[in-house]
Amino acid sequence: MTTILGIESTAHTFGIGIVRNRKILANVKSTYVTEKGGIIPMEAAKHHSESKEKIYSQALEVSGVSEEEIDAIAFSQGPGLSPCLLEGIKFAKDLAERLRKPIVPVNHCIAHVEVGRITGAKDPVMLYASGANTQIIAYASGKFRIFGETLDLGVGNFIDNFARYAGIGFPGGPEIEKLAKKSSGGPEKKLIELPYTVKGMDIALSGILTNLKQKLESGKYGIQDLAYSMQETVFAMLVETAERALAHTGKKELLLGGGVACNSRLQEMCKIMCKERGAKFFCPDRLLLVDNGAMIAFLGEIMFKKKIYGENLDKIDIKPKQRTDDVNVRWK
Numbered sequence: 001m002t003t004i005l006g007i008e009s010t011a012h013t014f015g016i017g018i019v020r021n022r023k024i025l026a027n028v029k030s031t032y033v034t035e036k037g038g039i040i041p042m043e044a045a046k047h048h049s050e051s052k053e054k055i056y057s058q059a060l061e062v063s064g065v066s067e068e069e070i071d072a073i074a075f076s077q078g079p080g081l082s083p084c085l086l087e088g089i090k091f092a093k094d095l096a097e098r099l100r101k102p103i104v105p106v107n108h109c110i111a112h113v114e115v116g117r118i119t120g121a122k123d124p125v126m127l128y129a130s131g132a133n134t135q136i137i138a139y140a141s142g143k144f145r146i147f148g149e150t151l152d153l154g155v156g157n158f159i160d161n162f163a164r165y166a167g168i169g170f171p172g173g174p175e176i177e178k179l180a181k182k183s184s185g186g187p188e189k190k191l192i193e194l195p196y197t198v199k200g201m202d203i204a205l206s207g208i209l210t211n212l213k214q215k216l217e218s219g220k221y222g223i224q225d226l227a228y229s230m231q232e233t234v235f236a237m238l239v240e241t242a243e244r245a246l247a248h249t250g251k252k253e254l255l256l257g258g259g260v261a262c263n264s265r266l267q268e269m270c271k272i273m274c275k276e277r278g279a280k281f282f283c284p285d286r287l288l289l290v291d292n293g294a295m296i297a298f299l300g301e302i303m304f305k306k307k308i309y310g311e312n313l314d315k316i317d318i319k320p321k322q323r324t325d326d327v328n329v330r331w332k
C-alpha cells in the first residue's frame, strides 16, 4: 500500500490531493480568482502562501490519512509561473524534511494526461486544452510527444483574454460558455465568420483574438453571438487536429483534459468526431480537469512505485519552462 500526497501550484490553484493505490482519497483546492482583469503571478503566489496550511489540514481530514502514513510528497515542478511554483516546492520540501520522506517532481502537463487513466483510457491521443497550454499529446517510444499545439496562446488564456476585454472577470471560460448558449436564442444561432487558422498540425489564436476584439469594438455584433462563434470556430480547429493525430498514430482513444475540457460544447464536438471514426471518447470529472493536487499525487504514485524520486532535496528545483517532451517517461 502506498500513500502519496500531491501538491499543485503552477498558476491560479493551490491544491493538495492524496492518492492510495490509484484511489483518490482527497482532492482539495483553493483557486485565486479576480472580479476583473487577469492573473497577477505575485498575487497568486500570495494566495497560495495564505491557503496552503488550511488546504493541507483539509486534505488530511477528508482522506482520514495521518501524516505518518504518507510515503512520499509529489509536487508540480513545471511548467508554470515561477512565484507560484516556488510556493509549491517550498511546501513540498518542508513537509518532506519534517516527515523524512522523498519528494517526487511531477510534470504538470503529463499529470493532466496520466490522470486520464482513471477513466479507463489506456493509450489515448490527448487533447489537452487548458489555460496556458493547448497540445495534442500521445505516448510514443519513451516520451509523451506533442503532435500539434498552439503556436501562440493557450486556448484558455485566449478565451480569458477576450472575456477580460469584454469586461468579464477571470476565469472567463465558464461565462463565455453561458453567453454562447444564449446566442440569438432558439435553434438558429448566429454564426459570425471568424478566421480559421490551422497550420499543419498546429493552430494559431492571436489573429482570431484581434479579430474578435475588433468585432466587439465595432458595436455591430452581440457578445453572445461572438462567444458562440468563437467556440464553434476554435473548438473545430482543436477537434480537426486531434482527429488528424488519431489518424496518424492509429490510436483508437481520445482523452480530453485541461480546464477548457469542462466546456460541454467542446465535449460534444469531440464525441461526434469519435463516433464518426469509431474511436472511444474519455473525459474525467470536472475536478480532475482543472488544476488539482489529485492528478499530481496520481502520477506521483506511479513514479514512486518505479523508484523515480529524489532524496537529496538541494538537487531538486522548479522547472518553469519544462516541456511535455522534455521528460523521459521511465515509468511506462
Ligand code: ATP
Pocket (backbone or CB within 6 Å): 010, 011, 012, 079, 080, 108, 129, 130, 131, 132, 133, 154, 155, 156, 157, 159, 160, 171, 172, 173, 174, 177, 258, 259, 260, 261, 262, 263, 264, 289, 290, 291
Ligand atoms: P495549464 O494547465 O496550462 O497550466 P491552467 O492552470 O490555467 O493551465 P486549468 O485549470 O487546466 O489551467 O484551466 C483553466 C482554464 O480553463 C481557464 O482559462 C478557464 O477559462 C478555462 N475554462 C474553465 N471552464 C471552462 C468552460 N466551461 N469553457 C471554456 N473554458 C473553461
Ligand code: FE2
Pocket (backbone or CB within 6 Å): 108, 112, 130, 131, 258, 259, 290, 291
Ligand atoms: Fe493545468
